[in-house]
Amino acid sequence: MPATLDRILSQRPTDYFLGTCDPCRLPVHATAPEAREDVRHIACPQCGAKTRVSRIYATTVDASCDAACMGAVGPACSCSCGGANHGRSWAPATYESHTTADALARYRERLDKQERERARKAEAERRRRRAAFEAWAKDYGDVIEFLKSTDINNQFIDDMRRYVDRLDVLTERQTAAVRKFIENERRRAAEDKRRKEEAENAGPVPEGKQTLTGEVVMADIYDNHFAYNKSDYKMLVRLDNGAKVFGTIPRALQTSPTTEGNLFGLRGVRVRFDATVTAKAGEPTFGYFKRPTKATFI
Template sequence: MPATLDRILSKRPTDYFLGACAPCRLPVRATIPDTRDDARHTACPQCGTWMRVSRVYATTVDASCDAACMGATGPACSCSCGGANHGGSWAPATYESHATADALARYRERLDKQERERARKAEAERKSRQAAFDAWAEDHGDVIEFLTATDIDNTFIDDMRRYLRRLDVLTERQATAVRKFIEGARRRAAEEERRKAEAEAAGPAPEGRQTLTGEVVSAKIRDNDFSPSGADYKMLVRLDNGARVYGTIPKALQTRRTTEGNLFALRGVRVQFDATVTAKTGEPTFGYFQRPTKATFI
């Protein structure tokens, strides 16, 4: 008989404890007197596995004990035995009895049914996720191809790869971010190839006092505590023979208005100036220039 709310609130703890041994697939009842804890550990009498058991709470009502009480596997007793018979089929003294065999068969049948239901739900969930992922993949093949093929070490890309392995559908925002990453990776790869080709085709950096002609690749401000202004203006110039030289921007080239990320609007501009060049040791296509003069735009 189910216990009412007031009976549940007045439930009485017993010295009986119930649990289930996972290796044996067998409920276990133990008597553990003189303890205040509702959860204890005891050894399975079948295999010796150390397992957790929970205290049986009894609520006495006007109902007789039946097979449901004797074969119970939960910790709450609500019949007239006051917990004395609750789960009694699992007490050590009855392990070899016919009643225990029947109760054990029913218990294991319940476990099998629960496991089959869990497996059925898991398979249904997997199929549902796979169907949703397949539908999403039809329009995102480029994203999937990149994420499954790339070995780029990037936290965001690593997260997106984990989502794919779990068949998680990426949001449109995430897919757009991946595509931007792909485009950036392609640009960087193309730029690297271009620089590599230029380096292979470059001639040696001229040495000594020279008239230099070329295109400004970059122009930047560098901190210099020894400079009166606290900074130096530097530029990298690709000469007509492909060699690159690096040095201070001549005063005559500091006349244009600086735009965002483009100091003195020099990037991409062709210039000519006289300077003394020293080739970098071990890198003959790169040099440093000093004392630039007669600088002009061309």
């Protein structure tokens, strides 16, 4: 029987039984080919006392050859590997040994105990993680609800959703980032709704030579692809009927200082100017104006 039973790979019952006589403390070995049970009681050949003997099992277990075999340089091998690992440093091997049914039962009992202990620790860890997550979730229900309900295709949000699904508590920075994302999404949704309502309520673009009155909603610089090292100043104006027109900023409006992100400080300013307007094909509420004149602030 090996000194340890860390891993039994296979087992085979034999016809041999082994036990110890209690009165005389001598080993008792017996052969019983007809026996079906793993434990028998027979008379001790020395004193005749009734002795409990256990069936011997032939087992195959894990083993590792020692340094003398694994690091050998000569041809002779006398260890359990039979030459399979001779000269191979730290290669695993197996060998056949024998153990009793009692020892095998204790081995199985130890494995069952270890498995129960692993399951107990795993369950305790799950409960600890869930308790910590539920305590955290009381203050971050909005974050959890958003992560579980959104279908936004975003790598960061996908990662945070996986953390929440496996009951991982998010860090303060992660939580703040998710809430910032939520706020940005709300603003974006509100802006989309506003633009949709504006488009639905907008009137048609007045085509031809017109006097236009409205609010500048965007002003920016665009590259001129027809002239080297030259840029064009463009603005988008929402007319009083809700339609929008896009074109060059008149020089008369290029007077105020430019602030960050707001060319000539025009965004949000009401203006009036004359221009020739053409509606965009397929979009009657959007058009382009050219040759603006008589531009004034109002």
